Amino acid sequence: MTYLIYARKYRPQTFEEMIGQKPIVRTLQNAIKNDRVAQAYIFSGMRGVGKTTAARILAKALNCQQGPTPTPCNKCEFCKEINEDHSIDVLEIDGASNRGIDEVRSLREGVKYRPIRSRYKVIIIDEVHMLTREAFNALLKTLEEPPPHTVFIFATTEFHKVPATIISRCQHFEFKKISQKEIIKHLIDITQKEKIEVSSYGLNLIAEAADGSLRDAQSLLDKAVAFSGEIIRDEDLKEVLGTISREILFSFSKAVLEEKPEEIFRLVEKVVEYGYDLRFFYKELIQHFRNMLLVKSVKSPQDLLPLNEEEIDDLNKEAEKASQEELLRYLVVLQGGEQELKFSSHPGIYLEVFLIKLCHFKKIADMKDIIKDIENLKKGMTSPSAKPFPEANVQEPTRTPQKEESKPPEPEMKEPLSPEIEKEKGKRGREIEMAMKDPSVKSFMDTFKARVLSVKPVERTEKKG
């Protein structure tokens, strides 16, 4: 029963084997070469990118029989001891379990003495962010001026939790996410050694799901092998990763774009039956709509999407069913629903109802059309108002009902007033004409699309619009 998961089995043992993190590796190697090893290091970065591994290799490099060397031999007794985790001079402490001040005090006691067998005393504290405040402070003095031949290495995923006083006493290295390319390269390495058959598409899927963490990628591969044996088919892999099949996504977008809300119930049922996580599914659906938009708006989407010709073709066909603006609108609305889905008590029901809303989306008028309508409305408004009153009265009934709705108070105001105006026109027509001749009055009337209702014979003319 000596089954080791890949993450442990393929833990790099030398600096050269480390995946990614090239600048850090070089800095450390040069430091050893030039005999400029710092007294304390802090390694930070996300899960599964090589912090603990780097710490261990550094310990070996310092204590290897071949003298401090950038390339530890992994053969001498010191290297072996460290590999097997029973070296007396290399202490690997789990900071999360031994987080109190008492543990740190006993550590300080130990630091006083010279290394027993090896060259350096290396103290690795993993998950250092979990030390208590007191424990950190108790470390400060030792960390600032440690006895010679002592090297501290801290590793943490949550760098911000480490006090600034600790950080300023250490050399800080930030480990970056590992690129998909490097992950794939490493996975190919493992599959060759383990005689596993996976398609390159499958490796791509794993690398994508791992999101920059090599350990995640290795665990996923482990799981895939456990599920389907040495030959991993793409379908099996999709099942292991929980990738939602394209057909389902397409059937959803079809129901939405072709406005078939009745389909939604059946489809959501299907998703639930398959056992997909609804929130995960929702994310994929957003991605799907995003891909459609992308295919529609970019000339050569091949470079941006990890899909083959046929898949892009399918996307293109699907995207034909809606305009770019519509797709964008779907996407915006979909994104808005994500938070609520997370907190909904019945995500299934929420999802159904939300998608039904989307199905009815096309019935909502296009923003462009609305703007056009308004423009038309404006034009329609300007022409009658610019004309003299009698004609405006004639035009009144020919107006579309829409316009009457949009400006309900207007006709009401006009109807009772217009006979009065007629009368006034007879009486004061001249005065109005006079007033209109005034350029300032005219421009005012034009800009506000106003019309003259009454004219007071005094010095001022009153206008309403």
Added chain:
Amino acid sequence: MAFKDIVGHERVKKILRKALQKKKIPNSMLFSGPEGVGKEETALVLAKAMNCERKKDDACETCASCRGINAGNFPDVMMIRPEGNVIKIEQMRTLRKIAYLKPMVGKRRVFILVKAEKMTEPAANSLLKILEEPPLFSYVILVAHNPFLIMPTIKSRCQILNFPPVSRGDIEKELMEKGYEEEKARVISRIVHGNLKQAMSLDWEDVQAKREQAWRMFVSLIKRENFALFLRNYAFSHKALIKEEWEQILEILSSFCRDSILFKEKGDVRLLLNPDYQEKIRKTEELVSLDWLMKCLQQIDYAIYGLGKNLNVNLLVSSFFANFKEWDYA
């Protein structure tokens, strides 16, 4: 209980049995999935299978190990449950101590952490090292119903196995085997949302009464009448457990709304959540609009969210009904 006694989850069982056959069981695993679908049971069966003296890929239920584990007095299989409301760091420390000791009786040490999402932050962090490099004979199985609450650093160290909700068909079959009538089994399988445990322990009379109540509320909401009755029952009641009852009613209510939408959209009638109310829902169809139903669902969601946040139940109920009235005036 052996693998065959676990309802549904064919995929998970297949993975586990394959791993057992090949002796490639990962040392750290995370079982995640909604409540009441059988994660804990599966973990226990796996522990038995790993220690079973007769069978390789299943529990035989007759050997000393299997019986010991069933009785809960097998020293190498440990269940760790929240103490009070959380799993504490002390519990993790004991786990660490024991994990490095060779198994006493059985072949492998198995630790099952029930409700792993209840781990405190220090507890979870102190588990990291042991999850990453456990001794070869120790296995840790985390059982959690919300994987979002588990730290990513833990998830990355575990093999994650997803347990989907138990399918309706499976629940129906299981209930019928237990002697439920077909109609009853059909209804129950639909209202529990894949929660098998709940399906098995439901009190039918009680459920029917609650659904009847929820239906009456649905009708009165549609007709906008008799709100006072419900206000008296829920907002100003001094009954204990009124909060739980209100939540259940709301949940049933949301299923009615959903079914009504299904009718409106002419969806497949077989997908109804309340098949026995089909006729009644059809009759009310004309009285409601799609918009109203959606708003109603939103209200229900707010109310349930409020209950989760421990808001005052009286006020929540009052505002729930008040909002319905307000729409009429708006």
